[in-house]
Amino acid sequence: MNNVFSFSILGKLNIRTQLNSAYRNDLIKHNNQVDKNRYVLNKIINCIRFCGAFELALRGHDEKENSENSGIFKELVNFSAELDNELKVHIQSAKLFKGTSKTTQNELLECMLDVYHEEVKKEIPNSPFVAVIADETTDVACEFQYLCKGQPVERFWRFYVPDGHDAKSIAACVLNVVNPLLDQNPKKLIAQSYDGASVMSGELNGRSKNY
Numbered sequence: 001m002n003n004v005f006s007f008s009i010l011g012k013l014n015i016r017t018q019l020n021s022a023y024r025n026d027l028i029k030h031n032n033q034v035d036k037n038r039y040v041l042n043k044i045i046n047c048i049r050f051c052g053a054f055e056l057a058l059r060g061h062d063e064k065e066n067s068e069n070s071g072i073f074k075e076l077v078n079f080s081a082e083l084d085n086e087l088k089v090h091i092q093s094a095k096l097f098k099g100t101s102k103t104t105q106n107e108l109l110e111c112m113l114d115v116y117h118e119e120v121k122k123e124i125p126n127s128p129f130v131a132v133i134a135d136e137t138t139d140v141a142c143e144f145q146y147l148c149k150g151q152p153v154e155r156f157w158r159f160y161v162p163d164g165h166d167a168k169s170i171a172a173c174v175l176n177v178v179n180p181l182l183d184q185n186p187k188k189l190i191a192q193s194y195d196g197a198s199v200m201s202g203e204l205n206g207r208s209k210n211y
Contacts, residue, residue: 060075
């Protein structure tokens with residue numbers, strides 16, 4: 001309820017309310033809690049980044065509280081809590097938001113991907129050339145290669161499930177991703193590469209023919 005009220009008055013100045021000492025104390029308490037939540041969330045995000053950097057699965061087969069092996073991610077969070085008292089207190093006392101649930105993991109991964117996409121979008125306009133790499137047929141993984149500050153770089157974009165597994169459907173799936181990114185300069189796309197099956201790169205009917 002307090003969060004709903006705080007959001008409703010966000011950006012609205014009320015001098016009488018601001019002069020109220022109880023309101024100021026409540027605001028200070030709220031801001032302190034926000035700082036703590038951000039600190040804890042940063043630690044949890046770092047654990048996710050660690051698992052991603054070493055291609056480690058986030059989830060275990062048995063993630064119950066009394067499990068002897070609840071998966072790399074949860075065990076890493078628990079280990080980090082042993083080294084960080086503030087994180088430890090949060091893990092032990094949090095009732096509504098602990099930050100280790102599957103739902104939270106998925107939401108954080110989506111947020112991290114959104115931030116990553118924004119960074120890639122900033123790099124592409126400054127690159128003279130861009131190439132597209134698509135892998136497999138059933139689950140298309142789209143990647144980009146381009147020059148960033150004179151150095152060739154490769155960026156994974158995302159996994160996609162196309163409407164069909166023929167060349168036209170896969171081409172449409174990739175173009176839906178590429179076109180918005182190269183809207184101002186489509187001629188920047190100078191190369192395309194595929195791997196997985198003949199439908200990807202056939203000379204006459206393959207996907208490259210559909211671009």
